[in-house]
Amino acid sequence: KNKDLAFEWYLKSAVTEHKCIHGNNYFRWIEYDNFRNIEEVGKGGFSVVYKISYELDVDVAIKIINDSNKNKQLFLNE
Template identity: 75%
Template structure:
């Protein structure tokens, strides 16, 4: 974390928080970067997978010729 300077929150949503910061490069130079921190990533991953599974089942049920 020593390479980051001037960390500022730029936005947040239900799943993550985004920050902008200066990242220390070689020879004392800095580059502006964004960092996205995912909140409770294990829980959010499970929500995503459950929604994806539901949508896949819904699509398959609409297509009577679907082969699994």
């Protein structure tokens, strides 16, 4: 349960209601309460990736970065 609370805090700490287009990638805010079927699909040295279903059974990937200030450039390079 602590993992869920930490995950929720991370998502709510992100900037809300902002949309950003970077290359062909599109980012938008999704309320945590709309997530279903949260499943860890990968874990590396600086992040954890989750597969999440929301709305009309749309699957998305969410990446949680450990120590995001330190790993910011690594994430952007990926």
